[in-house]
Amino acid sequence: MTGSMSKDSSVEWFGVAPPDLTLVSRVRGDDWVYTYLRTFYEDSSKQYGVNNLVYPGAAMPNVLAALQGNQQLTCKQVPIIANNGGEKRDNSGNPVTKEKCGFLNVEEGTGSLNQEEFDELIYDLTNFLTYVGDPDKVERERIGWYVVFFFIIFTTLSSLLYREYQKDYH
Ligand code: HEM
Structure with missing residues (x-):
């Protein structure tokens, strides 16, 4: 695959040139590529306002954001697991929870595809990158x-x- 962006321009704009995507699935593995493309999230501390869960600090902008929507890292209350393997409960029988962060959540209505359609698109894209890596x-x-x-x-x-x-x- 030949990209139209020159290496020098890319280094100037993003600080790094994108690697040869023809071989990315062989170097990183197809499950890595699939997860990488699905786990961009908003991070205002980064140059392009996004970061990535499997590749923290990635210089690539989230080019699929319009399809996926605004994805954020969120925190949730999750049940604490007791020693016997079940959910821990207080004296009144209510589950005891703790806050856990690091969950991805897409803001509803901000992308042109729903979660299922977006996952399917990434699945096809990853398949294509896997195919070109070893036709x-x-x-x-x-x-x-x-x-x-x-x-x-x-x-x-x-x-x-x-x-x-x-x-x-x-
Ligand atoms: C659907 C289109 C795209 C796909 C599937 C894609 C895929 C990827 C993948 C898999 C990587 C990680 C490679 C690795 O480090 O092993 C990567 C990195 C990168 N991509 Fe993309 N990319 C796309 C579009 C773009 C566009 C449009 C730009 C810029 C205009 C871009 C800029 C970059 C840069 C700068 C990196 C290097 C990130 C770093 O090492 O920090 N990508 N891309």
């Missing part, structure tokens, strides 16, 4: 079946031949 894989898998088939036939014929040879000794 021959599909062909290798196809040929692989012929190789397996060949070995099955070859092994069968060899063992039949072996049995024939054995007859001469007995």
Whole structure:
């Protein structure tokens, strides 16, 4: 893939040039790419107002924000787990909770896609990046079946031949 942005301009604008995305899924893994593209969140301390959960301090702007909407890091009250594995409760039987932060939440109505559609888009995008990282894989898998088939036939014929040879000794 050839990008239209020059390396020098990118360094000037973002402080770093984007790596070759053709190989990103092979270097980082497809699950990393999938999660990376879904976990941009608002962070006003950053140059482009966004940060990333799996790649903290990423220089890339959130180019998919219009589709996903404004995603923020939020805190939630979560139940405390007791020693017996169940939810801890107070004397009146109400669950005891504690505040836990680091949850992602998309502000409703701010993106043109809903959560499911956006996830599907990222799934397709990740699949595409995985494909371009190793386009021959599909062909290798196809040929692989012929190789397996060949070995099955070859092994069968060899063992039949072996049995024939054995007859001469007995
Ligand atoms: C849908 C389009 C895009 C996809 C799928 C994408 C994907 C990625 C991925 C997977 C990385 C992490 C690579 C790594 O470090 O291993 C990355 C980094 C980066 N991307 Fe994008 N990108 C897109 C669009 C853009 C655009 C439009 C820009 C700038 C105008 C941009 C700028 C950057 C920069 C500067 C980095 C380096 C981040 C750093 O190392 O801190 N990206 N991109």
